Amino acid sequence: MTENDYRQKILERLLERNSRESGFHEIIINNHRILERNLELKSENLALTVENEKLRNGLGVGDSAAQARIQVLEKKLLDKQEELTDMHKRKGDNQQMIIDLNVKVTELQKQLELKNNSLIEQSRLIQSLKAEVQMLTTKVGKLEELNSTLKDEHTALHLLHCSLEEKLRKTQTENSHMVERLMKFKAKDAEKMNEENETFLRFGSLFSRKKNDAMKRELAEAARDSSVSSPLPINEDLFSGAYGNASNVYFGDEIPNRVHLQFDAHDGEVNAVKWSPLERIVATGGADRKVKLWDVGKGNTFELRANLIGSNQAVNSLDFDSTGTLILGTSNDFASRVWGIADHRLRHTLTGHSGKVMAAKFVGESQKIVTGSHDRTLKIWDLRSKACVETKFAGSSCNDLVTTDSSTIVSGHFDKKIRFWDTRSSDSSTNDIQLQGKVTSLDLSKDCHYLAACVRDDTIKIIDLRNNHILASLSHDSFKVGCDFARIAFNPDCSHIAAGSADGSLYIWNVNGKLVSILKDHTVSIQAVSFHPFSSILASVDRAKKCTIWTHV
Structure with a gap:
């Protein structure tokens, strides 16, 4: 508001007040008239009084005319006195009215002053708001310019994305053709290797050392030639170190193919x-x-060995220690528990997570445990002190984990990453591996060289831990991962991988990527599988209470 506007506003307020208080002027004028009239009446009264006295003194008693005139004058005097009294009364009323009006005027002046102060404050506020509006208008203009620029960039990126998508589709088509050709070559290589292996097993004791060396070289060359589709390189520990002489090599050809036992393991999933x-x-x-612990080693029968209780909600994962004397279980009640196998007693209850615990493993020894939870942390526990000794903050919920040795932990997460942790360091994970879907399960080869990861995009990745390189991707058109914690497993010699599907089928691949077998017995989604550590016996469990034991004919 300008100075002229402000003065005009004050003038309007004064004129309004004058029009509102104009009655005071008439009252004051009437009051002055009454006072003047009062003075006149006093003068007249005084004159009449003097004249009355003169007449009293100058006239005789018998003068009747004078007496009558005196009475008239006295009456007139009384009337004037009454009029004077009335005027005094009206004067008092007017004075009281003036006092009341003065009080009201004082109050109105105070209100006017408050209004004027509020008007000044509002004027200041209006000025500040005008400045803010100007600033925001300028900012909106800049944002509109930026928005226009971003729209142009988005349009350009969209066009680039469309061209890249088209290029990707063409590349995928070419890749599928290449994979088909590669699978045909791989099938021929596998058949050749199987023939050589069978010949080697049948007549291995008759071959000379030179022939043995030649065969190994051929197998290694065949494996290297097939590395286009990222199979596992031949590990000579599988052929000699772990199983003795070459004549007693175990190639893992025996894979489960029939149901040995099936029973209702639990009251629910x-x-x-x-x-x-x-x-x-x-x-x-x-x-x-x-x-529950089940004894399945007595022919075609099974027996419930123990029923371990203590969990307050569903059990999510299990792990035995290396001595087979302790079993570790995790639960949705935010805790992990350790039971003794011999006495079936609850030994330890580990609480500290703020979300359900999805996975746990013994680390190196039987007194150290690592747990992974939906609260996005991994915790390392010392059973001697029954306390958490370290917490690793992953940033994403952990679905499964494995331990490669006493100091290295590998964890799979909801954010599609595999993380590597060193228990000797408090630093965060390094050399993370980014996959194309949530990681539901991890399993480790016995030599700790290879990691299998089940991914929610319905694939299983084989990873070489020596260089964190993905060697192979196992999949099938009908294979679907059933849940976010579906468990897979290597067989004992790490030549095959088993995984359950959402339709109840059990899929077995060799590590080179070839699907070896599809076993059908379950009718609902398979939750987890586990190979016996020293044989080809396989156990699988599903959502319909069932546990199935698979063997080789």
């Missing part, structure tokens, strides 16, 4: 299965909050 490292005891964990 079965989430976890694990073989004991010492005997044919298979452990299962389910939604009924129990961990």
